[in-house]
Amino acid sequence: MFVSESILELSRDINSLLVRVDAAVKRLAGSKARPGEEPESLRIVHLKVAEEKIRNFTVVMRADLGFKDMTQEARDPTIKASAVKDH
DSSP, rough: OOOHHHHHHHHHHHHHHHHHHHHHHHHHHTOOOOOTHHHIIIIIIIHHHHHHHHHEEEEEEHHHTOOOOOHHHHHOHHHHHHHHHHH
């Protein structure tokens, strides 16, 4: 199977972020957290960023496969409004 360079780049970016989160969690579990490293900051900052990157990855992958991104339509009311007007 061919995987586009954009997918490979996005997956490397996501993996890099998740490796940093994993390392921070291990430091927290071992009571060796860096200054400012707290469970809540990991959840809010890093995992929210990871969630957005994964969402973007899904959109790009679906586009590479030729699927229309239905999740974008669900989030963007202007797309729904124009789709209703066209039909």
